[in-house]
Amino acid sequence: MDGKRKLTQLSELGEFKLIDHLTKDFVNQNKSSLKGIGDDAAVISTSNGDIVLTTDLLVEGIHFNLVYTPLKHIGYKSVVVNLSDIYAMNARPSQITVSLAVSKKFSLEALEEFYAGVKLACERYCVDLVGGDTSSSITGMMVSITAVGFAPAERLVYRNGACINDLICVSGDLGAAYTGLQILERERKIFESDPLIQPDLAGYDYILARQLKPEARIDIIEKLEKSSILPTSMIDISDGLSSDLLHICTQSKVGCRIYQEKIPINKETARVAGELNLEPLICALNGGEDYELLFTIPLGEAEKATGLQDVSVIGHITGQEKGIKIVTDGGSEILLDAEGWDTMASKNHS
Amino acid sequence: MDGKRKLTQLSELGEFKLIDHLTKDFVNQNKSSLKGIGDDAAVISTSNGDIVLTTDLLVEGIHFNLVYTPLKHIGYKSVVVNLSDIYAMNARPSQITVSLAVSKKFSLEALEEFYAGVKLACERYCVDLVGGDTSSSITGMMVSITAVGFAPAERLVYRNGACINDLICVSGDLGAAYTGLQILERERKIFESDPLIQPDLAGYDYILARQLKPEARIDIIEKLEKSSILPTSMIDISDGLSSDLLHICTQSKVGCRIYQEKIPINKETARVAGELNLEPLICALNGGEDYELLFTIPLGEAEKATGLQDVSVIGHITGQEKGIKIVTDGGSEILLDAEGWDTMASKNHS
Numbered sequence: 001m002d003g004k005r006k007l008t009q010l011s012e013l014g015e016f017k018l019i020d021h022l023t024k025d026f027v028n029q030n031k032s033s034l035k036g037i038g039d040d041a042a043v044i045s046t047s048n049g050d051i052v053l054t055t056d057l058l059v060e061g062i063h064f065n066l067v068y069t070p071l072k073h074i075g076y077k078s079v080v081v082n083l084s085d086i087y088a089m090n091a092r093p094s095q096i097t098v099s100l101a102v103s104k105k106f107s108l109e110a111l112e113e114f115y116a117g118v119k120l121a122c123e124r125y126c127v128d129l130v131g132g133d134t135s136s137s138i139t140g141m142m143v144s145i146t147a148v149g150f151a152p153a154e155r156l157v158y159r160n161g162a163c164i165n166d167l168i169c170v171s172g173d174l175g176a177a178y179t180g181l182q183i184l185e186r187e188r189k190i191f192e193s194d195p196l197i198q199p200d201l202a203g204y205d206y207i208l209a210r211q212l213k214p215e216a217r218i219d220i221i222e223k224l225e226k227s228s229i230l231p232t233s234m235i236d237i238s239d240g241l242s243s244d245l246l247h248i249c250t251q252s253k254v255g256c257r258i259y260q261e262k263i264p265i266n267k268e269t270a271r272v273a274g275e276l277n278l279e280p281l282i283c284a285l286n287g288g289e290d291y292e293l294l295f296t297i298p299l300g301e302a303e304k305a306t307g308l309q310d311v312s313v314i315g316h317i318t319g320q321e322k323g324i325k326i327v328t329d330g331g332s333e334i335l336l337d338a339e340g341w342d343t344m345a346s347k348n349h350s
Numbered sequence: 351m352d353g354k355r356k357l358t359q360l361s362e363l364g365e366f367k368l369i370d371h372l373t374k375d376f377v378n379q380n381k382s383s384l385k386g387i388g389d390d391a392a393v394i395s396t397s398n399g400d401i402v403l404t405t406d407l408l409v410e411g412i413h414f415n416l417v418y419t420p421l422k423h424i425g426y427k428s429v430v431v432n433l434s435d436i437y438a439m440n441a442r443p444s445q446i447t448v449s450l451a452v453s454k455k456f457s458l459e460a461l462e463e464f465y466a467g468v469k470l471a472c473e474r475y476c477v478d479l480v481g482g483d484t485s486s487s488i489t490g491m492m493v494s495i496t497a498v499g500f501a502p503a504e505r506l507v508y509r510n511g512a513c514i515n516d517l518i519c520v521s522g523d524l525g526a527a528y529t530g531l532q533i534l535e536r537e538r539k540i541f542e543s544d545p546l547i548q549p550d551l552a553g554y555d556y557i558l559a560r561q562l563k564p565e566a567r568i569d570i571i572e573k574l575e576k577s578s579i580l581p582t583s584m585i586d587i588s589d590g591l592s593s594d595l596l597h598i599c600t601q602s603k604v605g606c607r608i609y610q611e612k613i614p615i616n617k618e619t620a621r622v623a624g625e626l627n628l629e630p631l632i633c634a635l636n637g638g639e640d641y642e643l644l645f646t647i648p649l650g651e652a653e654k655a656t657g658l659q660d661v662s663v664i665g666h667i668t669g670q671e672k673g674i675k676i677v678t679d680g681g682s683e684i685l686l687d688a689e690g691w692d693t694m695a696s697k698n699h700s
Contacts, residue, residue, distance in 0.1 A: 007457035018484055021458070022465045026472065026479045030444045032500075033478040042480035044445055044498060047398050055481055055496055057449045061488040094380045095394055099407045099494055107357035108371070115372045122376065128383040129376045130392035131405060134368055137492070138411040144449055144483075144494035146405055148394060150382075 038251070039159050040088040040235060041149070050156055052149040054085040060140035067191075068184045068199075071110055073212045074143070075117025081238065082147035083125050084216040084291045088236040089158070090224075091151035095130045096122070099144040101137035114143075125218065155230070157295070162233040162252035166296040166317040169231075171220045171310055173264040174241055175280060178287025179272045180204065180211030186276070206268045214291045220311065221293075227304045231295035240288040242336045246324060248296065255322040258315030258336075260329045285326070285336070388601070389509050390438040390585060391499070400506055402499040404435040410490035417541075418534045418549075421460055423562045424493070425467025431588065432497035433475050434566035434641045438586040439508070440574075441501035445480045446472070449494040451487035464493075475568065505580070507645070512583040512602035516646040516667040519581075521570045521660055523614040524591055525630060528637025529622045530554065530561030536626075556618045564641045570661065571643075577654045581645035590638040592686045596674060598646065605672040608665030608686075610679045635676070635686070 013021065023037055034050065035043035041054035058064060058078050066074075079096060086093040098118055102111065122129055127147070187199035201208060216236075224231065233252055235244045241263070249256050265280050273280040296317055297305055305313055315327075325333045363371065373387055384400065385393035391404035408414060408428050416424075429446060436443040448468055452461065472479055477497070537549035551558060566586075574581065583602055585594045591613070599606055615630050623630040646667055647655055655663055665677075675683045 005459070007459050010452070010454065010456060010458060010461070013458065015484055018458070018461075019482070022461055022484075023479060026469055028478040028480075029472075029476050030478050032444055033480055036478065036480040037482070042445065042447065044480070046396055046401075046500075048396060051396075051401060051498075053445070053447065053481060053496075053498065055447045055449055055483055055494070057451055057483040057485045057492075057494060059451050059485050059487050059492075062451075062486050094382055095392065095403070097392065097403065097405045097496065099405055101407055101409050101412075101492060102360070104360065106360060108360060108363065108368070109355070109357050111360070111368075111372055119376055123379075126379050128378040128380050128386065129373060130378075130383055130386040130394070131403060132369070132387070133405055133407040133494075134365055134372075135407045135409050136412050137409050139489050142407075142409075142451060142487070142492050144405070144407060146403075146447065146496040148401075148403065150396075 035158065040085040041091070043089070043156060045153065049150055050153045052086055052089045052091040052151060052156070053146065054082055055144065055146040056082050056085070058143040060142065065188070066141070067188050069212060071113040072117035072120070075114040076121045076213055078143045078145050079118055079121035079125070079127070080214055080216050081291060082145045083121070083127065084236040084238070086147050086149035087216055087218055087221050088234050088293060089149070089151065090155055090221060090231065090234060091149040093125060093127045093147050093149040095128050095148040097131040097146045098129060099133040101135040101142045103137050103139050103141070106141065125216065157231045157234040159233055159235050159248050160251035162248050162254050162296040162317050163298070164254060164317055164319055165299045166232050167299060167302055167305060167313050168245070168256060168258055168294070168296055168315040168317065169305055169311050169313050170237070170241070170264065170292055170294050171217050172290065172292040173266040173269065174237065174290050174292060175273065175283030175287045176207045176210035176266050176269045177214060177289035178283050179269050179276065179278070180207035181289070182276050182278070183207065183272060184211065204268070204272065206266060207272055211289065214289065216291060217293045223308055227308060229297055229301050229304055231297050234293060234295035237290045237292045237294050238288060240286040241294065242285045243288070244294050246336060248294065249324045252317070253320050255318040255320050256315055256324050257318055257327055259327045262312060262314040264312045385508065390435040391441070393439070393506060395503065399500055400441075400503045402436055402439045402441040402501060402506070403496065404432055405494065405496040406432050406435070408493040410492065415538070416491070417538050419562060421463040422467035422470070425464040426471045426563060428493045428495050429468055429471035429475070429477075430564055430566050431641065432495045433471070433477065434586040434588070436497050436499035437566055437568055437571050438584050438643060439499070439501065440505055440571060440581065440584060441499040443475060443477045443497050443499040445478050445498040447481040447496045448479060449483040449485075451485040451492045453487050453489050453491070456491065475566065507581045507584040509583055509585050509598050510601035512598050512604050512646040512667050513648070514604060514667055514669055515649045516582050517649060517652055517655060517663050518595070518606060518608060518644070518646055518665040518667065519655055519661050519663050520587070520591070520614065520642055520644050521567050522640065522642040523616045523619065524587065524640050524642060525623065525633030525637045526557045526560035526616050526619045527564060527639035528633050529619050529626065529628070530557035531639070532626050532628070533557065533622065534561065554618070554622065556616060557622055561639065564639065566641060567643045573658055577658060579647055579651050579654055581647050584643060584645035587640045587642045587644050588638060590636040591644065592635040593638070594644050596686060598644065599674045602667070603670050605668040605670050606665055606674050607668055607677055609677045612662060612664040614662045
C-alpha cells in the first residue's frame with residue numbers, strides 16, 4: 001500500500017456496507033453456490049435438498065461482557081443465535097462447529113462451563129457438535145460458531161420474496177433483550193464505582209432472561225408448517241425490527257406500513273424502558289438481539305395467521321415508492337431508517 | 351463454580367486433550383452426523399454423497415505476526431489451510447465462509463488486502479465465498495474460516511484406515527515452513543533491536559514462500575485419482591510429521607517404521623537449518639505448517655506410488671505392538687512422540 005494515501009477508517013462504513021465493499025468482486029464459480037452473502041444463511045444446493053450454512057462471531061467486550069454474563073450462558077447463546085439464522089431460512093439445523101480462542105486467564109473449569117452451555121443448546125435444539133478449533137488468544141475470548149441445516153429447496157424462505165399486500169408478522173415480543181442489557185450495564189457501572197454495592201436485579205427476570213438466554217423460535221417454524229403457511233420472506237431479528245424489516249423491504253424491492261399499536265412489547269419491557277427514560281417503541285424498533293422471527297405471508301393466509309399463538313400481524317407490504325414507514329398511535333407516518341443497534345447504543349452512551 | 355476449588359490451567363493440557371475433555375460428553379443425535387470431532391474434517395451424510403466440513407481459527411500474535419506477514423498472505427493462507435483439511439479427506443472444497451474480527455487500528459485498505467488474498471485463494475482453488483461475519487475486536491485480528499466440500503461416501507479417506515504392511519507416503523518436502531518462520535523471527539528481533547537494520551531475506555526464497563504462502567495439494571489428490579489409488583488413511587501435515595503420523599497410527603490402531611533417509615527435505619531447508627543450528631530432521635518431524643499430505647496405501651499399489659511425481663514413500667505400517675518408530679541413518683530405532691509444533695517452538699524460545 002502507498003504510505004502517502006489517506007487510509008479509510010472502518011468506522012466510516014457500517015457493517016453491511018463494509019461486507020458489501022469487501023466482497024463485491026467475488027464471483028461464484030460453483031453451480032452449487034445457490035445463495036451467497038446477503039441472507040440469514042448461505043444456501044448450497046445438492047440434488048436432494050439444500051444445505052444451509054451460517055456463521056457468527058462473538059467477541060468478548062463487543063458482544064458479551066464476562067462481568068455479568070456466566071460462561072454457560074455465552075455458550076448457550078452463541079449456539080442459539082446461529083440456529084436462529086437457520087430457522088430464519090425455514091430450514092432445520094443439524095450440525096454445528098464451535099471454535100474458541102481464549103487467553104491464559106481462562107481455566108479449564110471456565111471452558112467446561114462454556115461447553116456445558118453449548119451442550120445444553122445442542123440437546124434442546126437437537127443439533128450435533130461435529131467440529132471446531134481451539135486456540136490461545138493474546139487477550140480475551142472469542143467464539144466462532146458455524147451451523148449447518150437442511151431444507152427441501154421449495155421450503156426455503158429468503159429475504160427477497162415479500163410481495164405487495166403481504167402481511168408482516170413478528171413472533172413473541174420486542175425490545176426486551178435490549179432493556180435487559182441496559183439494566184446489566186447500569187448495575188455493572190454501579191458495581192465498578194463501588195464494589196460493595198451488590199447488583200439489584202430483582203424484578204427484571206423476563207428482560208434479563210431475554211438478554212442472557214435467548215431462544216431460537218423453532219416452535220414458530222413448526223407452527224407455520226402445521227398450519228401450511230409458507231412465508232414469502234423471513235429474517236430473524238438480531239439488529240432490531242427497523243433494520244431487519246429494511247433488509248426484507250430492500251431485498252424484496254417493496255415498501256411497507258407497520259403500526260405502532262400492533263408492535264408486541266412485554267409489560268416488563270415497557271416498565272423498565274420507562275425507568276431508564278427510554279421510549280419502549282424505540283427499544284422495540286432498534287434494540288436488537290430479540291431473535292424473534294419477522295416474516296411476511298400472503299394476504300390470503302390472514303385467517304390462518306391470526307390463529308397462530310404468539311404471532312402478531314404488525315402491518316403490510318406496499319409498493320416500493322410508498323417507502324418503509326411506521327404509523328404511530330398519533331396517526332403520523334414516520335420513515336424507518338437503517339439505524340439499528342449501533343446507533344441506539346451510541347445514542348445511549350452519549 | 352466453587353471459588354475454593356483449585357482451578358486447572360489450560361497449559362496443563364495440550365490442545366488435543368483439551369478438545370477431547372471438553373467434548374467427551376456430547377452425544378450425536380442426528381443420523382447425518384457421520385463423523386464428528388477427531389479427523390481433518392467432519393462428515394455429514396446425505397443420500398447422494400457426503401458433505402465435509404472443517405473450520406480453523408487464526409489469531410494475531412499466535413498464528414501470524416503482522417510485523418512480517420502481509421495481510422494479503424494472511425488472507426490467502428487462512429483459506430488454504432482449511433482447504434488442505436478438505437483435501438485430506440479426499441474431498442473437493444466448494445464453499446467457504448470467512449469471519450473476521452479486527453480492532454480499530456485496521457483501515458479499510460488493510461481489510462481490502464486481506465480479502466484480495468482470500469479472493470486469490472478462492473480463484474486458485476475454485477471455491478466460493480458464501481458467507482461470514484465481521485466484528486470489532488478489542489485488540490488485534492482474528493480470522494475464522496469454515497470450508498465445505500463434497501465427496502462420494504466411498505471416496506472419503508479417514509485417519510483410521512491404515513493397515514499393517516501399508517506404505518506410508520508423503521507429498522512434497524518437510525520442514526521448510528518452520529525454518530522459514532525461524533528466519534522471519536530472527537530478522538524481526540534484529541529489526542526490533544535496531545530499526546535501521548533492514549531485514550536480510552535474500553537466499554531464503556523457498557522457505558519463506560512455504561511459510562508465507564503455502565499451497566494445498568489438490569495436485570496430489572488429482573494424481574492419486576488418475577492413478578486409481580485410494581489411500582487407506584490420510585491427514586494433512588499441519589502440526590509436523592511426528593504428530594500427524596501419530597494421529598494416523600493411534601486412530602488406525604497400528605504401529606509404523608519410517609526411515610530418516612527417505613524423509614524429503616529441500617536443500618535450502620537443510621542449509622538454513624544448519625545456519626540456525628537446528629537439525630533438519632527435527633525441523634521435518636516437528637516443524638509443522640507444511641500442509642503436505644501424509645497418507646497410506648496398500649502394499650499392492652507400491653509400483654503405482656513410486657511412479658507418482660513429488661510423492662515419497664517414507665516407511666510402512668506395522669502392528670501396534672511394534673510402536674511408532676523412525677529408523678535413523680545410523681540404524682537406530684527411535685520412538686516418535688506426540689511433540690509437534692508447540693514443544694518445538696518452546697524449545698526454541700528457551
